[in-house]
Every structure is written in structure tokens, then in C-alpha cells.
Amino acid sequence: MSEMNYLDKLLSEVAVEWLPLGDVTQYEQPAKYLVSTINYSDEYDTPVLTAGKTIVLGYTDEVDGIYNASQDPVIIFDDFTTANKWIDFDFKIKSSAVKMITSKSEEKTLLKYIYYWLNTLPSELSDGDHKRHWIGNYTNKKIPIPCPDSPEKSLAIQAEIVRILDAFTELTAELTAELTARKRQYHYYRDHLLRFEGREVEWKTLGEIGEFIRGKRFTKADYAEDGISAIHYGEIYTRYGAWTGETFSKVRRELAGSLRYAKRGDVVIAGVGETVEDVGKAVAWIGEQDIAIHDDSYAFRHSMNPKFISYAMQTATFISEKAKHVSRGKVNRLLIDGMAKVRVPIPYPGDARKSLAEQARIVAILDKFDALTNSLSEGLPREILQRKQQYAYYRNLLLSFPKPEEVAV
Template sequence: MSQIDEIIQEFCPDGVEFKKLGDIAQLVRGNGMPKSDLVLAEGVGAIHYGQIYTRYGVWANTTISFVTPTTAIKLAKVEPGDLIVTNTSENVEDVGKAVAWLGEQSIVTGGHATVIKHNQDPKFLSYWFRSESFFTQKKALASGTKVIDVSAKQLADVHIPIPPLQVQREIVGVLDTLADLKTELTRALEAEIEGRQRRYKYYRDSLVGFEGDESISRVPMGQIGEFIRGRRFTKNDFVDLGIPSIHYGEIYTYYGTATDSTISHVRKDLAPQLRYAQPGDVVIAAVGETVEDVGKAVAWLGDEKVAIHDDCFLYRSHLNPKFVSYYLQSGPFNAQKGKHVSRAKVKRLSSDGLAKILIPVPSEAEQERVVALLDKVTELVDELLEVLPAEITARREQFDHYLNKLLTFKELAA
């Protein structure tokens, strides 16, 4: 930071001139180019406005999409060094995001994007479009509710600091180094998370699957227990105080292996028409948007009965409910489940399909031993998986802090 301070002191000791973006750049509005125009094969490089905040970073020298030469003729041209800024998004954070084009050839962009042609350092400008200073200004300019918009005309009025090019390049050099460090650390932490999850799944599957242990019998679930479908209620029936309930969607979005309390309740006047899981039952999601979600389960360990949705089954057996719930997360169960899931837009599992799935049936003492081990390991893994994402967030916040510090200047007096 001291080197940057020295350069600023040398080149702009009295402050930095702030100018309207429209006074230092030409803003060209894009047009056309729906996603149907994009191809992944060769052609003219193209950046769609939605890709700016989902696929690109501060700069790019290659594109992930192309358009045909015929289509490119009618689109806004982007020359090397230009910026592309998105004018539309679903939130204030993404609207106004920029990518500096540093490729060797001209490319194109379409509607809901603005091309900024300028004589500044392109990466300096692109970093600035991620700064708190710009965010404050665009937030005041943004309009819309469901779709947020900041027009090219509005962008032209944004005030931006314009330090000398040498200062811009020095700042870019520091931010590039910090960005590389952030990316490297983030990848390492994400790899650590993935590795720990993979090892946990292997350990869990080995424990509940009893792979290679021929002394453990494997029995169709329908032979040692019964599946009972829940009864219909809707989200409109939810109340703050009422009958404890489990909705199928909550099983794969909120609950873990087991729970003794619910996050939702339904109206008490529905009591006669509902169907209930008893303590010790396992509640299974019979419907999901993916094959992975359908068949997920939670062991109900509360002190009272709980109403279950009609897209759930309760499984009642003499097995340890947490052992069953852990097994229903495992690879051996998922390998069998896939054969019985209907592959429509909404994935479904029937009670007949579930009843055919084989489950290991060790002794009661062995089930308790497996559950105790997995409870301890799960707790340790969950603690680590809370720490590591927090570390990733901290690294990103640290980078944002330095970005804002480097891009904040004393304004030159008029």
C-alpha cells in the first residue's frame, strides 16, 4: 500500500479529478442477441449481458459463446480495451457489473448491455465498477422491482475518479495480485470442503452399507416395515402455532438426519383429516425436482405425533430410526433408488418401489453403534464445514476491503 501512496503523492498530491463517465468515454448501447443467437462452436465471439455476472470476472480474453458472422453484423462491436456493462439484472448487486475485453479480436454484445469506449486502463475501470463508490451511485439510479435497470444514459452521469494512467496501472497490479491470491485460497478451501465431504460419504456408506460383510442380512424394506402416505395440506394451511407438521420440501432443504421439532405447523381444525408420523418413524420425501432429492428422509424423534404431507411416506419398523435415515442417505440406497424413480419433470418414488429396496439388518446393538459413530463424525464434519465457508467469505471480504481502499481517492479541488 505504501508504494501506491508514494505514487499518488508523486503524480496527484492534491487529489484526483472526478469526471462524469460520459465525459471520458463513449457509451454505446447494445441491441438484440437473444440467447437463441448464441452458439458454442466457432464464429464471432459474443458476450451476453447475463453472462457478465454469472460467467465472467473483471476481464476476459476469450468468450464462452459465439454468434454467426451474419448475426454479428447487426450487433454492437466491442474492441480490445472496451468494457461491457450489464444494464439489467434481477438484483442491484449484479446490475452494472462490467467485464473488460482484453482479447486480440473484436467481439460483439447485445441488448441490456452497454459498451464503454475510453482511453483509461480497462482493468482499472472494470475494478472500479465493483467498488463501493460505484455501488452507492448505481443504487440511487436503479429502477424496477422484479427486474432492476440502470440505463446507459444514467451510467453516463456516474462520477468516476480519473488518476493518471501510471497510478491506474499500479493499482491494477496490486488488485490483480490480491485477486490471484483470493482465487488460489478459495480453490484450496473449496477443494478441502469437497474432500472432507467425499471422505465422510465414504465412511458413512461403509458403516451403514456393511459392504463385504456377508453375515449381515439384507431384507426388502417392505418386509420389515410399512410405508404409509401422508395426507394433503398446503402452505396456505401453515400457522405460527398449531399442529407440528413436516412438508416434503423441508426434508431436503432444511432437516438433517433426525429432528425432534418442526419448523412448520398447520391449522388445528385440520386435525381429523391429517395423517401422522409417531416418534420413531422415518419421514421420507416421495417427490423432488431431482433424483438426488427424492427419497431423502428425516427420523422423527419428537415427543408427539407430527402431521406429514401427502408427498411423504412414513416408514414404521423395529429398526433404529436414525440408522434407517442414515442408510437412506447412502450410496447403496441411492444405487437401488434410481431404479424405482419415475423420470418425469417431477421425480417420484412409490411405496411399492421403496418396499423393494434392500436394507442391511444388523443387530440392535450394532445399529446403535453405527448411529453413535456417525453422529460423532457428522458433528465434527458439520463444524468444519461451517468454518471453511466462513473462511472463504472472509477472504472475499478482505479483497473487497482492499479494492475499496485502493479505489478511494481525495477529490481534486475545483
């Protein structure tokens, strides 16, 4: 039986009642589960949660006020952002904005079914929105309950929908765990290769092997659909690695003479960043055309393999040294004179041809690892994206019951 025929049979001629979410769920305020201190450590046992993108903020040694979700799973719902997570392990809570959502009766409505349905709802948030959503909004939303007059059949349909979506979720989780392991392996191997232990190498400062060229200012008002190709500093740390000609920004052509450019082979470095880690991130520019750079960026001009330099700038050793030369404040800013003192390895320093050949060999190896762990066009990230899209498709298909016109979700 095909998947579509199976779903048609599962959902065919199913009577549906649309009930307010508040009729089938109950919520609990987090007050007695809030963590008292932020003395987090990986050595402690109990995770501290937020409903945002970073689910686990850290681990606490507090033993009182723990929510025992390992016994009774729960949905945590952020009242301000409407972000929600399925939690089946014990935890404490960081934010008072979080609510714990449970089913009023698992004999009528499965909590996991409610969770999957919640994630079919489109976001209604707007910029600057900072109001609470559960009581005034979400409890009034209508959730479809199949076969309301036959609880046994209703639970069977809910359970089968949950089983199918759990399978997709588990597959994605396995792939994500595999990707995490591969990234760790890649980072270890990259750092090992670029330490050159027991091999012929000389460590030189960036200032010894090249020069830094600061960009010229342009603003959002200068952006144009058809203009001069440009790299904005913020794009560097969202596209870490190498650019081959594809860009995110273009600025007005009439500014061409007042801008500064990175040439093919330059490494473009972010001079500021949202975090200390973002500052100093670099991309190798290997496109054919010169590209304009913002004045919070630098083009590092040198005679080495540009991708070799960008990989060297990703190692733990380099990042540790670079962090000493970041001015911390409202804006984290790279101190370029200090950056010029950070060292990178030069293989076979007495033989330029042999050195470049070794750099190219290392780049080829790391490119393969990078594609496996970071590329959305190949490797594990692409497969994970496909599985997430497949999951979302079937989730929406399974939970898109016929809806009367008078029902507003």
C-alpha cells in the first residue's frame, strides 16, 4: 500500500470536532520550578530550560522544585515568543514566561498529538510584539479531535498520527546526532592537520605574511538590486569559509570610486560582530571579480592559498589567540594591530612551490570534510533539511482535517 493510500484510509470518513485548545489542555505557571542561581556546570545533573532556540541553558545542582517530565512529559511554551518544545526529561526553568502544557485527559486527547498540531500553526508575531499569548490567544484556537463520539477510535487515530511523526522526528534526530559527531571529528582533524606536529613548518604572524586593507563605509540606504557586488561584515560570520562569486549585497554603482575592494585570493575578515566569537571570522574570496567591503571589514592580502588561511583562522589555537585582540563593549571590535600579531603555520617555508602544494593538499582534504558537515547542497545538512521538509509535509497533511467555515484557528 502506498503512503498516500494509507493516509487516505486512515483519515477517510473521519468525523472531526474542532474544540478550543483550552478545553483539552491545562497549563501550569513555572514559579515553583524556577532556578535560584545561574551557577551552571556540566558536572551537575538537572538541565535548566528556556523555550527559545537554546533549549538547555546549563545544568544546576539544585534538588528542589524539579519538574519530573521523565514520568509525565510536558510541552513547554514560551508565552512571549510562542516557541514550544516537547520535554520528556526532568528539568528546572529559567524564565517566568514559560508555561507547562499538559492534556486534561490522556484518555481523550494525547499530549503528543496536541504538540504536533501546535506546530502546524503559523507564527502571528510581529516586530516589537511582547505580550503574553497562551491565555488570551492560544487557548481559543480550535484543535481538530477525530471521532469525538468514539474515544477509543479517536485515540487510535491520534496514536497512529503520533507514531508516523515520531518516526520522522527520530530519523532527523539520528542524522543530527551523526552530524554533530562528524563536526567534532572534522574540527579535531582540521586542528590536527594545521598544527603540523613533527613536520617542517614555520609559524609567522599575519603581519609578516600580508597586509590588512580596511573597507569603506556604505549603509543600507546604499543597497541596490543592480549595483556593485559587496560583502557586508555581518555576512562574513553567517557564511564562514569561502565565497566563489555569489554575494548577498550590492551597493549603488555611483559609489564605485569611493569604495575599497577585496581582490581574488584576499581573505575578508569581520571587524565587528554580535559576539566575541563572530569578530575576526573570515572568508576566502575566490570569485573572479573584485568585491567591495564595508569599513567594519578588512581584506587580508597575501601570497598564500586563501582557503588555507581561512581554515587556519578556524582552528581552536587561532581563535584563542584572536580573542585576546577583541575590544569588548556594546560593539565587539577587532583590534587589527593585535590581529596582525596572531601566527599561522607556513609549511615548507624555504620552498614556495612545495609550500603552496602542501597548502592545496590540506585544503582539498578539509573541503571534503566541510562539504559533509556544512553544505546544504551536499552532505548531512542537505539530508537533514530534506527530512525536516518531509516531516513538515506529512505533519501538515495528517493534521489538516476538513474545517467548517465558522472555525477560525
